[in-house]
Amino acid sequence: MRKFLWLAIAGTGISISSIAQDSTTIAKDSVTITTITPAVPTTTPKKDWTKVNLGNRANDHFMIQFGLDGWAGAPDSINISGFSRHFNFYLMYDKPFKTAPRLSVAAGVGLGTSSIFFEKTNIDIAGKTGASQIRFINATSNYFKKYKLNTTWVEVPIELRFVSDPLHSGKSWKMAIGAKIGTMIESHTKGKNLVGASDNSLYGTKYVEKEKSKKYFNSTRLAATMRAGYGPVTIYGAYQVTNLFKEAAGPTAHPYSIGLCLSGL
Numbered sequence: 001m002r003k004f005l006w007l008a009i010a011g012t013g014i015s016i017s018s019i020a021q022d023s024t025t026i027a028k029d030s031v032t033i034t035t036i037t038p039a040v041p042t043t044t045p046k047k048d049w050t051k052v053n054l055g056n057r058a059n060d061h062f063m064i065q066f067g068l069d070g071w072a073g074a075p076d077s078i079n080i081s082g083f084s085r086h087f088n089f090y091l092m093y094d095k096p097f098k099t100a101p102r103l104s105v106a107a108g109v110g111l112g113t114s115s116i117f118f119e120k121t122n123i124d125i126a127g128k129t130g131a132s133q134i135r136f137i138n139a140t141s142n143y144f145k146k147y148k149l150n151t152t153w154v155e156v157p158i159e160l161r162f163v164s165d166p167l168h169s170g171k172s173w174k175m176a177i178g179a180k181i182g183t184m185i186e187s188h189t190k191g192k193n194l195v196g197a198s199d200n201s202l203y204g205t206k207y208v209e210k211e212k213s214k215k216y217f218n219s220t221r222l223a224a225t226m227r228a229g230y231g232p233v234t235i236y237g238a239y240q241v242t243n244l245f246k247e248a249a250g251p252t253a254h255p256y257s258i259g260l261c262l263s264g265l
């Protein structure tokens with residue numbers, strides 16, 4: 001009996017030891033060790049623009065501008081009406097900043113023209129009456145059905161430019177602020193189809209009369225400019241700081257322009 005009891009105790013001990021070993025093995029087998037490697041941040045090297053050749057890049061080396069014209073500050077008695085407009089053409093030289101090529105300075109030369117249209121008005125542009133001031137004569141008879149004052153200038157524009165992609169300015173956002181100084185080379189009035197009091201044509205509908213003179217005009221003008229847009233198309237604006245007419249030779253009139261600018265090369 002005693003022998004059987006010791007055998008039972010020994011068997012129970014062996015069983016407990018075996019279970020403990022199995023439990024330890026299971027515990028060890030169920031543990032998963034994960035090693036986390038910290039991510040190393042990557043940095044994009046800054047572009048060294050001093051090593052990029054931008055000498056032959058396309059960046060608005062020619063500009064064509066057209067749009068609406070008007071006279072700021074002109075008295076209401078001057079009957080400006082119709083589609084007053086301008087047309088400008090410039091050739092430009094563009095010089096980018098070496099370490100910041102998104103910015104550049106541009107200068108050039110070109111021609112600017114302006115045509116201001118009037119309704120039932122005759123202008124004594126040459127001073128035939130001997131007046132010390134230019135006369136805008138509002139007429140109820142003997143006026144031209146179409147009448148305009150045209151001025152032409154040689155101009156030197158200067159711009160400080162910004163372009164978002166200096167390597168591909170034709171496909172990027174851009175803007176520019178600047179100024180232009182010009183000298184008048186010609187001014188004239190042109191009337192077509194002179195009519196009488198009953199609106200009847202006096203000399204036929206194809207009758208044209210021109211008169212040239214720079215007598216009353218300020219021959220030098222200075223204007224502030226700004227444009228902004230994308231690629232070859234920008235919206236353009238200009239405001240003439242100087243008065244259109246000489247001091248005491250005419251009314252206050254500061255010409256302004258709003259339009260589109262097409263540029264390239």
